Amino acid sequence: MDQRLHQIAERLGTDEMLLQLAEECSELSQACLKMVRANKGLTPKAPDECKENLAEELNDVKVCMELVESLVSGLQSKQQFYREYKTDRWYKRTFLGQDKA
Numbered sequence: 001m002d003q004r005l006h007q008i009a010e011r012l013g014t015d016e017m018l019l020q021l022a023e024e025c026s027e028l029s030q031a032c033l034k035m036v037r038a039n040k041g042l043t044p045k046a047p048d049e050c051k052e053n054l055a056e057e058l059n060d061v062k063v064c065m066e067l068v069e070s071l072v073s074g075l076q077s078k079q080q081f082y083r084e085y086k087t088d089r090w091y092k093r094t095f096l097g098q099d100k101a
């Protein structure tokens with residue numbers, strides 16, 4: 001991790017980073033919705049402008065996720081479990097029609 005980001009995380013602390021992550025997730029959500037609307041011509045914003053905003057918000061979320069993961073111990077092993085479990089479940093729902101509940 002970039003040492004500057006590590007220093008920022010240490011200075012701001014866990015609660016502030018969780019708040020920042022939540023805020024960035026909200027911004028990413030809006031960027032995703034706007035990208036779909038731009039792709040369908042349903043907003044005056046140009047797709048390229050929306051794509052730029054999507055790239056920015058994806059970055060913001062990734063950075064905040066990385067900082068939260070560095071501050072809260074034990075998250076990464078749990079994430080590995082959920083990644084496998086949910087990928088398997090999603091695959092089965094998508095291709096095998098299983099586990100639709």
Ligand SMILES: [Mg+2]
Pocket residue numbers: 024027056057060
């Ligand atoms: Mg942002």
